[in-house]
Amino acid sequence: MKEHESDEMEIISVIQAFQPSPTELFYRQIAAMPWNVEDKRPIRRWLLVAASITLIVAAFLTVPPLRTLAQDVIDSLFNRADGDAKTNTYIAVAPDAEYDPYSSLEQAAAQTSFPVSTPTIMPDGYFFEGAVWDGDQSAIFLSYIYGGGGRSLQITETTHAEIFREIGASTNIETVQIGDLTGEYVEGEWVVYDRPQGEAGETVTEEATWNPTAPSRSLRWQHGDITYEIWALGGSEDDPAYIGKEAMIEIAESMQ
Amino acid sequence: MKTHYQSKESFTELFNRTHLIVFRYIYGLHGGTVQDAEDLTAETFLRGWRARRSFQGDEDAAVSWLLQIARHLVIDQYRRKRVRPDEVDMKEDSAGSMSPEANFVEGEQQRKLWTVIHQLPAEQREMLVLRYTLGWRVNQIATHMNLNENTVSVTLRRILLKLQESWLREEQSHEGA
Numbered sequence: 225m226k227e228h229e230s231d232e233m234e235i236i237s238v239i240q241a242f243q244p245s246p247t248e249l250f251y252r253q254i255a256a257m258p259w260n261v262e263d264k265r266p267i268r269r270w271l272l273v274a275a276s277i278t279l280i281v282a283a284f285l286t287v288p289p290l291r292t293l294a295q296d297v298i299d300s301l302f303n304r305a306d307g308d309a310k311t312n313t314y315i316a317v318a319p320d321a322e323y324d325p326y327s328s329l330e331q332a333a334a335q336t337s338f339p340v341s342t343p344t345i346m347p348d349g350y351f352f353e354g355a356v357w358d359g360d361q362s363a364i365f366l367s368y369i370y371g372g373g374g375r376s377l378q379i380t381e382t383t384h385a386e387i388f389r390e391i392g393a394s395t396n397i398e399t400v401q402i403g404d405l406t407g408e409y410v411e412g413e414w415v416v417y418d419r420p421q422g423e424a425g426e427t428v429t430e431e432a433t434w435n436p437t438a439p440s441r442s443l444r445w446q447h448g449d450i451t452y453e454i455w456a457l458g459g460s461e462d463d464p465a466y467i468g469k470e471a472m473i474e475i476a477e478s479m480q
Numbered sequence: 481m482k483t484h485y486q487s488k489e490s491f492t493e494l495f496n497r498t499h500l501i502v503f504r505y506i507y508g509l510h511g512g513t514v515q516d517a518e519d520l521t522a523e524t525f526l527r528g529w530r531a532r533r534s535f536q537g538d539e540d541a542a543v544s545w546l547l548q549i550a551r552h553l554v555i556d557q558y559r560r561k562r563v564r565p566d567e568v569d570m571k572e573d574s575a576g577s578m579s580p581e582a583n584f585v586e587g588e589q590q591r592k593l594w595t596v597i598h599q600l601p602a603e604q605r606e607m608l609v610l611r612y613t614l615g616w617r618v619n620q621i622a623t624h625m626n627l628n629e630n631t632v633s634v635t636l637r638r639i640l641l642k643l644q645e646s647w648l649r650e651e652q653s654h655e656g657a
Contacts, residue, residue: 231644238593239612246503250518254499257522259491259529349534371531371549376556 301408301444301451302397305390308434310414316422326354326367333357336364338383338450341479349465350377361387370465375458377467379479385451388444389414392434400443400469402476407445409469413438413457443472452476485532485542494542495525501614502546508609510554511598524550544624551606596646604639611636 254260332355333340346352346368353367353376363382370376380388391397391410398409414432422428443454454476459466467475485491502524507517527549528535535545597605603625610616610624618636622629 231647232640235593235640235643235647236612238589239597239608240615242590242594242613244504244507244514244517245500246518246521247514249515250503250522253518253522254495254525257526257529259488259495349531351531351534369527369552371527371534371545 300397301385301388301446302395302410302442303386303388303390304393304395305434306393308392308394310390310432311429312416312432313427313429316424316426316428325356327356329355329366331355331357332364335359336381337362338381340364340366340381341452342366343379343475344478345475346377347465347467347471350375350467363387370458375456375463375465375467377457377475378453378455380453380455382451383449385446388451388453391442392436395434395436398469400473402443402445402473403480405445405447405480407443407473407476409472410442411440412436413440441467441469441472443469443476445476447480452479484536485528491529491532494528494539497539498543498546499525501543502550504613505547505606505609506550506554508597508613509551509602509606511605520550520553523553527553547624555602593643593647596643599646600639600642604635607632607635608639 329340329342329352335357349371350368351371353369355367356365357363358365361382362384363380366379366381368377368379392412392414395410395412400407400409412435415435415438416430416432420428420430439458439460441456445452454472456467456472461468485494499521503517503521506520506524507514510517510520524546528546531549535542537545597608600608607621607625610621611618616624618629618632621627622632625632627635
């Protein structure tokens with residue numbers, strides 16, 4: 225017993241003794257952060273704000289008043305997988321701390337072939353993280369993140385509805401009203417319970433299971449040729465930052 | 481005392497007081513290289529800066545807020561193998577496969593122990609780092625991780641026992657080699 229306690233104390237003291245500090249490079253990086261640099265171009269910032277407003281207004285003006293027209297009727301906006309389990313195979317990549325896929329909304333929207341809709345409301349605490357334009361999939365992704373962490377919201381707009389991932393075969397698809405449009409709402413996510421670790425470049429095979437209670441919610445709808453998805457990840461219903469179905473519908477309505 | 485960190489001066493002060501805490505937390509939780517931990521620490525403060533208007537609280541609350549951002553970033557980094565992941569890793573412990581940068585962790589004993597620590601699930605690593613690297617009290621950890629104090633105490637005890645066993649195995653395997 226005493227030997228165990230002494231081992232335990234040794235472990236604790238070894239952990240406590242390790243107090244790493246950042247290198248000089250880190251402090252150089254921090255010196256360039258926005259709170260450490262002077263606002264040299266405040267006019268440019270206002271131009272960006274003005275450009276954002278113009279873009280949003282333009283999106284509203286260029287989208288035809290189709291709110292009253294019926295949306296294209298298709299079987300479902302969600303495709304079901306063959307079952308509630310699937311096997312994924314992919315090539316492992318090395319973690320890359322430099323990897324940042326995001327650009328500004330303006331930069332991403334400038335590349336799209338369709339007007340980009342942005343929400344005019346967003347729950348408190350969420351802020352815009354960045355946008356990604358994927359030309360191969362003809363899709364723009366707008367990412368919002370909760371300041372406290374752990375929860376995020378992603379909006380996808382695309383002319384290629386087939387890019388969206390499948391859902392588990394047993395998933396309940398709920399039809400919802402989004403203003404004058406009809407949308408579909410789904411809860412659940414593919415979950416990998418035991419993710420294998422592969423060396424970079426190695427082919428990895430993993431088993432994913434559809435979990436209907438996973439903290440992941442998707443709302444999809446179509447307007448003209450464009451399919452939209454709002455995807456809320458994380459949180460539980462008693463969490464003030466939780467974005468549930470009703471909140472997602474309100475966000476979707478604010479995009480019309 | 482409730483504080484806003486909206487001005488550059490107040491945010492700089494917050495950075496000066498808390499960046500070592502955030503860096504050590506990320507380094508312990510992430511298990512990657514120093515460069516990774518530095519980049520994630522910088523990103524944590526950048527996100528904190530962008531979201532500063534949504535936060536109001538004292539310095540303890542600010543630390544907790546920054547650590548939540550950091551935790552999200554560490555987990556998120558491993559989710560972003562593609563822009564749009566096909567599924568979610570619910571165990572959130574995929575970071576555990578990374579090895580600490582050997583030359584940064586001085587001493588064989590330290591290196592071995594951190595190798596073992598980085599094989600623990602993310603939640604246990606986080607608890608261990610908060611308790612012993614950052615010196616938080618059990619009640620602070622319980623509040624931060626939304627657990628009750630008893631769960632934290634019992635889990636910490638189990639982690640230490642698990643570390644003891646793993647460490648001994650590590651020692652024996654080295655002796656046998």
